[in-house]
Amino acid sequence: MNKSIRDAILNGFYDQAYQGHELYGPQLLVNNEQEKIWFTLRRELVTAKSFTWAVAFVTKDMLVPLKVVLADLAKKGVRGTLITSNYLNFNEPVVFEELLKIPNLDVKISQKAGFHAKGYLFEHDNYESLVIGSANFTRAALLSNYEWSLKVTTKSNAGLLKGVSEQIKLLEENSLPLTQAWLKTYRESWIKPTAPVTSYQVKNVIKPNQMQEAALKEINALVAAKQKRGLVVSATGTGKTYLGAFAVKDFKPKKFIYVVHREQIAKKALESFYQVIGGDKKDYGILSGHDHNLDKKYLFATVQTLSQDKILAELKADSFDYILIDEAHRSAAPSYQKVLNYFKPQFWLGMTATPERMDDQNVYQIFDYNLAYEVRLQDALEEKMLAPFHYVGVQDYEQDGQIIDETSNLSHLTDQARVNYVLKELDYYGYCGDQAKGLVFCSRQEEAKQLAELFSKKGHPAHALTNQDSETKRQAVVKQLEEGKLEYIFTVDLFNEGIDIPALNQIVMLRNTQSSIVFIQQLGRGLRKFPGKDYVTVIDFIGNYKNNYLIPLALNNDTSRDKDKARAEIKLPEVMGVSTINFSQIASQKILDSLEKIKLDSMKELRSSYKELKDKIGRIPYLTDFAKYGSTSPTVFIKNHALTSYADFLNKMGEKIELTEYARQSLSFVTKELALGKRPHELILLQLLLKNNQVSRETYIKELTQFGAYIDSEVLDSIEKILSLAFFDVKSGKTTKKQQYGGEPIVKFNHDSYEFNDQFKQNLNDGDFCKLLTDAINIGLKLNQTYDNQAQFTLYQQYDRKDVCRLLNWPLDVSAPMYGYRVDEKVTPIFITYKKDSTEKRNAIYQNTFEDGRSLRWYTRTPRHLDSDEVTRLLDPKMKLEIFVKRSDAAGKDFFYLGPATIQNNSVKEEKIGPKQKATVGMNLVLTNPLASQMYSLLLDE
Numbered sequence: 009m010n011k012s013i014r015d016a017i018l019n020g021f022y023d024q025a026y027q028g029h030e031l032y033g034p035q036l037l038v039n040n041e042q043e044k045i046w047f048t049l050r051r052e053l054v055t056a057k058s059f060t061w062a063v064a065f066v067t068k069d070m071l072v073p074l075k076v077v078l079a080d081l082a083k084k085g086v087r088g089t090l091i092t093s094n095y096l097n098f099n100e101p102v103v104f105e106e107l108l109k110i111p112n113l114d115v116k117i118s119q120k121a122g123f124h125a126k127g128y129l130f131e132h133d134n135y136e137s138l139v140i141g142s143a144n145f146t147r148a149a150l151l152s153n154y155e156w157s158l159k160v161t162t163k164s165n166a167g168l169l170k171g172v173s174e175q176i177k178l179l180e181e182n183s184l185p186l187t188q189a190w191l192k193t194y195r196e197s198w199i200k201p202t203a204p205v206t207s208y209q210v211k212n213v214i215k216p217n218q219m220q221e222a223a224l225k226e227i228n229a230l231v232a233a234k235q236k237r238g239l240v241v242s243a244t245g246t247g248k249t250y251l252g253a254f255a256v257k258d259f260k261p262k263k264f265i266y267v268v269h270r271e272q273i274a275k276k277a278l279e280s281f282y283q284v285i286g287g288d289k290k291d292y293g294i295l296s297g298h299d300h301n302l303d304k305k306y307l308f309a310t311v312q313t314l315s316q317d318k319i320l321a322e323l324k325a326d327s328f329d330y331i332l333i334d335e336a337h338r339s340a341a342p343s344y345q346k347v348l349n350y351f352k353p354q355f356w357l358g359m360t361a362t363p364e365r366m367d368d369q370n371v372y373q374i375f376d377y378n379l380a381y382e383v384r385l386q387d388a389l390e391e392k393m394l395a396p397f398h399y400v401g402v403q404d405y406e407q408d409g410q411i412i413d414e415t416s417n418l419s420h421l422t423d424q425a426r427v428n429y430v431l432k433e434l435d436y437y438g439y440c441g442d443q444a445k446g447l448v449f450c451s452r453q454e455e456a457k458q459l460a461e462l463f464s465k466k467g468h469p470a471h472a473l474t475n476q477d478s479e480t481k482r483q484a485v486v487k488q489l490e491e492g493k494l495e496y497i498f499t500v501d502l503f504n505e506g507i508d509i510p511a512l513n514q515i516v517m518l519r520n521t522q523s524s525i526v527f528i529q530q531l532g533r534g535l536r537k538f539p540g541k542d543y544v545t546v547i548d549f550i551g552n553y554k555n556n557y558l559i560p561l562a563l564n565n566d567t568s569r570d571k572d573k574a575r576a577e578i579k580l581p582e583v584m585g586v587s588t589i590n591f592s593q594i595a596s597q598k599i600l601d602s603l604e605k606i607k608l609d610s611m612k613e614l615r616s617s618y619k620e621l622k623d624k625i626g627r628i629p630y631l632t633d634f635a636k637y638g639s640t641s642p643t644v645f646i647k648n649h650a651l652t653s654y655a656d657f658l659n660k661m662g663e664k665i666e667l668t669e670y671a672r673q674s675l676s677f678v679t680k681e682l683a684l685g686k687r688p689h690e691l692i693l694l695q696l697l698l699k700n701n702q703v704s705r706e707t708y709i710k711e712l713t714q715f716g717a718y719i720d721s722e723v724l725d726s727i728e729k730i731l732s733l734a735f736f737d738v739k740s741g742k743t744t745k746k747q748q749y750g751g752e753p754i755v756k757f758n759h760d761s762y763e764f765n766d767q768f769k770q771n772l773n774d775g776d777f778c779k780l781l782t783d784a785i786n787i788g789l790k791l792n793q794t795y796d797n798q799a800q801f802t803l804y805q806q807y808d809r810k811d812v813c814r815l816l817n818w819p820l821d822v823s824a825p826m827y828g829y830r831v832d833e834k835v836t837p838i839f840i841t842y843k844k845d846s847t848e849k850r851n852a853i854y855q856n857t858f859e860d861g862r863s864l865r866w867y868t869r870t871p872r873h874l875d876s877d878e879v880t881r882l883l884d885p886k887m888k889l890e891i892f893v894k895r896s897d898a899a900g901k902d903f904f905y906l907g908p909a910t911i912q913n914n915s916v917k918e919e920k921i922g923p924k925q926k927a928t929v930g931m932n933l934v935l936t937n938p939l940a941s942q943m944y945s946l947l948l949d950e
Contacts, residue, residue, distance in 0.1 A: 520551070
């Protein structure tokens, strides 16, 4: 440990020749797309024994994610100190009020004049870390601003730490403890700092934002191309209505009608359109049960009224040259279909936030598969079109070991103790504003009613609304919430869509997540911008639900069905703009447990994904389509053991792809062995041969060079062994892989040229085979974009043992007998399962452990001695060691590549291990590239 810290400091401040270290080395922290200063502070917090921060400015909008971490630390007995100030009155009284809620945080108010410090000190077991620079503890500073902060690590007796400790001591001696009495005085005297006066006036002109401009361009392109219909998918609160108004303004219709299912929405849309288009207000009118303004130029109608026979009788089919259908996911309903089938405008525009339907209706088909533009939740948050949110996943109430799950009876859900627990959590994580204005989603209607009563009795006025309540009552209850007469509305699924309560500052989820669609609909209820609302707190009470795995997928709009990606989203939650995702440790583990029990890539799930994408694009989707539209990851199809190729899958979907046996075998080879894109070389040659009957070696090498791929005689020889199938001439069951892939070389090699074999050429006349082959090659080259093609392996990418055999240019696939490592002439790949699932398993006796993210104690097979031939070759200074690690056996066959390693001097020893005390040789392996902090968390953190 001490040597690692010393070398890391020397590497950062003296000479890069010393061994660096991601965790201990000095780092300049900034905010960019990959990293946020908050990520480093969070990482330091979760591993610290204690911490002391001296930070001048703190904002309430960053306290929610901090509280999640500190709640976990409190369970470990970890405390910290925050020294802050009242300098310039920047810190609002509510900030101090929220800080007082954190039981394991001692807050002190510096009395130093002009206190403007920004330092974060963390005490660990054998070292201390310090982050110091320009970043205050504010959301902007830690997530988005251009800031510089320097992170350094020292031993506890270092000179720098002594200086910092002395300054902290001085600050503490000149500080007052934060108390309710001090806060009362501060609140009474506090005057909000005045914002700087700008020298210009903002004109009240509504203009398209960047995303609306892009959408308008696509909508207008459809109109120009004489398309009759187009669809826009736009997340709730992203200015969908204004976008429609801009589109209509550009079109300049003689007569226009806007169609929706509720009069309230139609009236609000009229006002928005008038703000954008302008003109005479008399040109605008409503068509509903109460108003029949059929003569207006701009008409805003409810579908219930417009679809009536007597109304249609008064209107010609070509009465409107532009028709906009809002909430277009409803357009499959009979009333909408009646309207769609009757009118013949020049253009139909559909707009929806949720095109995915829970039934079998296809919204994309209704609008001729013309998806003009798509603005999803993550895009809208990045573009600051919505109010940011802080999502907090916490454990639901537990009593006597019993936790809420799908089978919990009503008495457990409405137990007084659970209510007290929920209220305690809601108070701890808080909300933006003077009073809670929350929407609570429950699992059952009776639960909603009883909880509303219990909340009210506890001093938190609440009301339950169900689908049994009239529209008038719903509006009245919403108005009570907006006016502050209620704090909470309890409901089941009533408010998933079609309701607009911009004042909401809390979304509370007391139910199982049934689907990603519903989850996002419910989350989106609170994201409309509203004066004084800087963020929304979303508190999700997570029980023992089998669908918990849907939560990170929904939050990240992750439809890839890739378990590795999902695990990363749980263990390393990202941010969207300045919105944060936070899971308590227990909640995180519950989600991981749920994830391990589900088969994300089951045929049922893939069938659903296929149908959804086919509905979206109106034709058979290929692997490249799944990548293009951000749907299921193509790797899921490629790795699926039940499929030999994507042709197999299409047949299972009823598409009737008929291939010759040889075509099926050769397509299976390209898909299974090459399409993951871990090396581009073979794919590039196949692509060249699809365009040319014969390709010279000179042309091929030139193409590889232009692609940026490394070239040497060994890799060229390896490519020949792969495409001739010689590499696969090893037993796999009763046959060899070579035989399973067709038995003969895919590509024939002459002295200086390449060409497909005759049978392969003949199959290229089959349109389906050619299309599927091209698709497999193209997806492989697309997936290859994440790899470094100047090297055999890319740091932190994943490889299985067969990949390693191929990429090391070995003549045969010897992955089957290669368990933990294989000593070759020049290189030894070492495969390590870090976390053993069972002490009884063979690999559990090898205690391979990272000491510090850099050094790894590793053991050879048994029995081995220092003079064994294998060990002698392994210890040869010229031998290159390549390290591959996975967290556990549950992670599948793929290992993360951690780079090369060297053997630490004087660490090699012969030892006895296991119950039978067999001989082995142990040694310390030192990674050339110390683990990056995110990889450290993925592989090593509990």
